[in-house]
Amino acid sequence: MAFKPANNIQDLQYFGEFGGVNPSISDSSTYTFLSAKTMFDTFEGNADGCYLYSRHSSPSNLYLGEALAALEGTETANVSASGMGAITATLMQLCHAGSHIISSRTIYGGTYAFLKNFAPKFNITTSFVDINRLDLIETLINENTKVIYCESVSNPLLEVADITRLSRIAKKYNLKLVVDNTFSPLSIAPALLGADVVIHSLTKFINGSSDTVGGVICGSQEFINALRNVNDGASMLLGSTLDSLRAASVLKNLRTLHIRIQQHSKNALYLAQKFEADGLKTVYPGLESHPSHNLFKSMMHDAYGFGGMLTIDVGSLEKANELMEMMQGENLGYLAVSLGFYKTLFSAPGSSTSSEIPEEEQAKMGLTDGLIRFSIGLDADIERTYKVMRNCMQQLDIVSPKDAFIKYL
Numbered sequence: 001m002a003f004k005p006a007n008n009i010q011d012l013q014y015f016g017e018f019g020g021v022n023p024s025i026s027d028s029s030t031y032t033f034l035s036a037k038t039m040f041d042t043f044e045g046n047a048d049g050c051y052l053y054s055r056h057s058s059p060s061n062l063y064l065g066e067a068l069a070a071l072e073g074t075e076t077a078n079v080s081a082s083g084m085g086a087i088t089a090t091l092m093q094l095c096h097a098g099s100h101i102i103s104s105r106t107i108y109g110g111t112y113a114f115l116k117n118f119a120p121k122f123n124i125t126t127s128f129v130d131i132n133r134l135d136l137i138e139t140l141i142n143e144n145t146k147v148i149y150c151e152s153v154s155n156p157l158l159e160v161a162d163i164t165r166l167s168r169i170a171k172k173y174n175l176k177l178v179v180d181n182t183f184s185p186l187s188i189a190p191a192l193l194g195a196d197v198v199i200h201s202l203t204k205f206i207n208g209s210s211d212t213v214g215g216v217i218c219g220s221q222e223f224i225n226a227l228r229n230v231n232d233g234a235s236m237l238l239g240s241t242l243d244s245l246r247a248a249s250v251l252k253n254l255r256t257l258h259i260r261i262q263q264h265s266k267n268a269l270y271l272a273q274k275f276e277a278d279g280l281k282t283v284y285p286g287l288e289s290h291p292s293h294n295l296f297k298s299m300m301h302d303a304y305g306f307g308g309m310l311t312i313d314v315g316s317l318e319k320a321n322e323l324m325e326m327m328q329g330e331n332l333g334y335l336a337v338s339l340g341f342y343k344t345l346f347s348a349p350g351s352s353t354s355s356e357i358p359e360e361e362q363a364k365m366g367l368t369d370g371l372i373r374f375s376i377g378l379d380a381d382i383e384r385t386y387k388v389m390r391n392c393m394q395q396l397d398i399v400s401p402k403d404a405f406i407k408y409l
């Protein structure tokens, strides 16, 4: 049977304490027990349905976790206070001193900085690779390797990982494949393709209103239980706990994710096609010119398209900055990092979100100075948006004047 994540979310039925259509928010950090014995059993992890303390679990966080597990098709999930809180807890849980990780080299700047600069303090080392070089990955595996880490669609260069084939390698060598799916919720379901752990920054598309940070780890019951273990669980002990009020608000926004992703994808595809036709160097997985177009298509759930992220290269950082300032002035979006908002967001990754990556490595990855990353918004009239964008690009000599239609704007 086909996997229908939006139906899974639609079908979750939660009642509030007073019959409300939204679940009640658990506004407590600690919980009473009618007997001392139950408290003991809860500490030992033997009292299902009992809550102990909200860093361990809370009803609101469990509701949201359950919904996100339904989204990703995993047994369960554990929410966290941020995407980085999910990523670091997962890696610290799977690794110990001496462990080795193989990671895609084109990943979120914070994840890169954690692996490159922070994890080595605990003698956890990482080999960064081009994630499409499967042959190279196999040669890098040694007896200390524990994890293969990648993003389904990478930040900011929109490289696509072949999750099915990576999972075959992971299984062959008994490694865990951890996939950050922040850029492609609903479009790609990594767990169905063999990923062991799927992570999201909820801050982005899933919440979609740029009003909070949050994260989630989706995986097996066994792994999530291990993360929550009071004695040695990384989520429990590192303490990156999402607040219940925020969990409740993210859950409400998750209800409309399927509609939003469709609109983000539709708008991004429209603009990518126009930009490419205008002669701009455009990277979007929905374009046939994208090296992983067919790979993305083979993994994607059609209804949701190729996502809301695209990049263009305007030649230099100065041009990129000028264009972004002008577009903001024209109210086309915001010069801001992050993604998944109703309005378009744009930034130059080389000097912002990926600035943790040294310049020579940026060059190796193809992360050029003039690159602008767009998170395309939910604009109702994307043609109107395009016309104003094109007008900005023309004024800055990024594209040459074409038709008279620009004039009457």
Ligand SMILES: *Cc1c(COP(=O)(O)O)cnc(C)c1O
Residues within 6 Å of the ligand: 082, 083, 084, 085, 108, 110, 111, 151, 155, 180, 182, 183, 201, 202, 203, 204, 213, 214, 215
């Ligand atoms: C933003 C982001 C993160 C980090 O998430 P936070 O919620 O900011 O901690 C991780 N991975 C990707 C791909 C991201 O875009």
